[in-house]
Structure formats: structure tokens, C-alpha cells
Amino acid sequence: MRILLIFVLVVVSASLVGQPNCNAYKYSGDKLKYKACKAVVKVKGHYQFSRAFQEALDEALAIDSTFAYAYRIKSTAYLKSGDFITWKKLMDKAVKYDPEGELFYRASCRYQFFRDYAGAIEDIELLDSLIDYNIGYSQNGDYHLNIIKALSYKAIGKPDESLQIFERQLSDSTHSVGIYDYLHLGVLYLEMEKFSLALRALKQQALENDIAENRYYMAMACKALGDKKDYLENIKLAKEKYENGVKMFDPYVEKMDQIFLADIMDAMKIEGF
Amino acid sequence: MKRIAIIAIVLLAGCTRNDQDSKYLRWVGDAEPDPEIDASDFQLCGSEKMVQQYLHFGQGLQYGGEKTALRKRFEEAYRPVETAQSGWIRIRFIVNCQGQAGRFRMIGSDLDYGEQIFDERITDQLLKIAQSLDGWAVLSKGGNPRDYYQYLIFKINNGDLTDILP
DSSP states (O other): OHHHHHHHHHHHHHHHHHOOOHHHHHHTTOHHHHHHHHHHGGGTTSOTTBHHHHHHHHHHHHHOTTOHHHHHHHHHHHHHTTOHHHHHHHHHHHHHHOHHHHHHHHHHHHHHHHOOHHHHHHHHHHHHHHOSSOOOBOTTSSSBHHHHHHHHHHHTTOHHHHHHHHHHHHTOTTOOOOTTHHHHHHHHHHHTTOHHHHHHHHHHHHHHOOOHHHHHHHHHHHHHTTOHHHHHHHHHHHHHHHHTTOSOOOSSSOOTTOOOHHHHHHHHHHTTO | OHHHHHHHHHHHHHHHHHHHHSSSOSBTTOOOOOTTTSOTTOOOSSOGGGOEEGGGGTSOOOBTTHHHHHHHHHHHHOOOOOSOOOEEEEEEEEEOTTSOEEEEEEEEEOTTSOBOOOOHHHHHHHHHHHHHOOOBOOEEETTEEEOEEEEEEEEEETTEEEEEEO
């Protein structure tokens, strides 16, 4: 799983650099953006944190200061270095010049990197109001933006709103199930003390992507339902999976509902293992 | 040979001048040494240009006892401050090849991501706790331990510490 994610990250990073189709600007008659786009291509081969990369983007923005894409790829190094001030300034400009194309990125990064749940909700709802097609997925592909919205509502203490969004999104026939969707739904049910529903969602997660987290939360649900046998089985499986690296992973940040070995060990201690 | 040497010197001089003229350092987020604020006993193992980012190792944040242990250190030591200030504080630093941390730098913002100087009672506590952390992992590439940049972001709500990232 970790290797796959790193591979996806590398591909996504590379595609961010090679992505703009400059000819699209050329044939639409936007000569300035075409010229700026050609300048952006100069970042190819440079590391996104590097001076050369940043300077190439400054050059592109000097040609066309409304080129949203250049602001976004310029912002990435600031995002990854934790500089929320510069990152937000750059992304605000990207969103200003192309809200329909850039809100998905600002929204998902606010959620993922800064746990800015109110900000993520605001951006997703704004995007939803601007377009009449599917609002799409987060920048890393882990979640549909409606799932991020649901998780953000939970985080700001509105579980009922969160559940409504979850249920609506997961029952949409066009929804592609994400690698952690049912885990988060299960944890939400668990926190709402709907233990049987939690168990059902977590079992669904086991079918989609069986990781330490869903086994840990399944154990918690079983415990609440008084099912000691399944509790023991799941907590042991959680530990086994965790130690084998079969768990939630994000190379940048801790994810919502992620667990650590200490959580499993504490649960085992309580049960006198 | 003489001509090659002259060309090399000219090119090198050109590179140096460009680097100095640029408003950017080697990489975004780099911190130059500052003897006025940096501990004199903190040393890099490699050169400045070889310092990596924690994310280059593809393992996420690496601390002994994982995030649980790191969070516990702050939860136990941080005392909430009576203030209406909220926002984010980032402390960025270098972990050297021996797992020692140094060259700490701090930025802060309000909830609208506008730059904000936090109450010293908040920042002094966070910096002191961050400087006392002793569980940073030694991270290697090709079998060689490397120096790397790490950061911690603290979410502050009315003077209370509510979350730690990444």
C-alpha cells in the first residue's frame, strides 16, 4: 500500500509539472496565457522546492499574472514545508483567477494539511454552487470532495450533518468508493453509538481495503456490543496488520481516524492480554 | 587547460552571482544558520545543500513511540494561556544524522492565514517543548544517515493547544 501511494505521489507530482496543454490557450486565442504556459514548461526537471522551479514560475506569472495553474504549482512547496501563510496567498490567487478549476485543490489541502475544516467546507460548498457537474475528488485522490465535506462536518461537531452527507454520497450510483470511505463512516457510527451500523460499515471496509484501523474499530464496536470473541479476534488482527504495515498511510500528515500501535496496545492492556 | 579553467571560473562566478541575486534560497523552507539564535553545539553532519525534507523518506513523521508519544509530550507540558488568539503556529527545524534537532524557526497565522504574532506565553512554551524532544528518528538514504527538515504545526484555539500536525 505504501509503495503504491508513493508511486501515485510521484506520478501526481510529475503530472502536475507536465500537465498544462499550452496549445489549448493557443487555439482559444489567449496568446498571453499561451506564452506564460510555455514559460511554465521550464520547470520540468527541477525539484518543486528549488530556486529554479520557483523562478520559472515567477517568469510565467510576470508574463500573465492571472495564470491560475502557475500559482497552484508554485504553492505546493510552501504547502509541503508547512508554510500556510505563503501557500494560502498563492492559492487565493489561483482560486481568484480560476475558481472552478482550483477550488478542489485549496479545499482538499485545507482539510489534509491544516485541518482547516471550516475552510474546507466553505470551499467545497462554493465549488458546488459554481458548477453543475460532479465536484470531483481531492488532490491526492483519496476522497470524493463530498466525503471531505462530511468528515469536516464531523470534525466541527456536527455529526448529523456529516452522516447525511455520507449516506447521500455513498448511495450515489456514480460514486467510486474511496479506500477509506467505509472506515470513516464506521467510525462516525461508532462515535454516534450506533454500534451495529458501525460494525456493518467496518465490515464493508474490510471488503474494500482491510487495514489495521478497521479491525481496531471493529474491535471497539464488538466490545460495545458485548461480543468478546470477535473483539479479541479483531484487536489481534489489528495488531498483526499494523505491524505488517497494512494501515492508513499518508507521507505528509496524520489522517483522520488513523491509529497508532499505542492505541492497540492500550486496548489490549485493558483486556488483560 | 588555461582556457577551461577561465571558463569554469566565469561559470562559477555567474552561478554564485545568480544565487546571491535570487530572492530564493536553495529550497523553499530552508533556514540559514543564525549564531544569534541557534545553539552553538548543533551541527549538520553533511553540507547545507544535502539537507533533505522529512517527506523525502516516504515514511511520514518519524518519532520514537510515533505521534502518540509526541502528542503526549505537548499535552503534558503545555499550559493553556488566557487569550483570544487562535490560529496556526509552525515550528520548522533540522534533525541531523544523529537525531538531534536544531535551527528552530517559527511562523504564525490567524484563522484567515494572515500573519500573526502570538502571545509569548504560547510561543515560548511550544518552542521550549519542541526543543526538548529527543525521539527524532535517524533517517537514511542508501544506508547513510542524513540531515533533514521537519516541522510541527500547532492549532491554537483561544490560547489552548487543540491539535498537532503533520
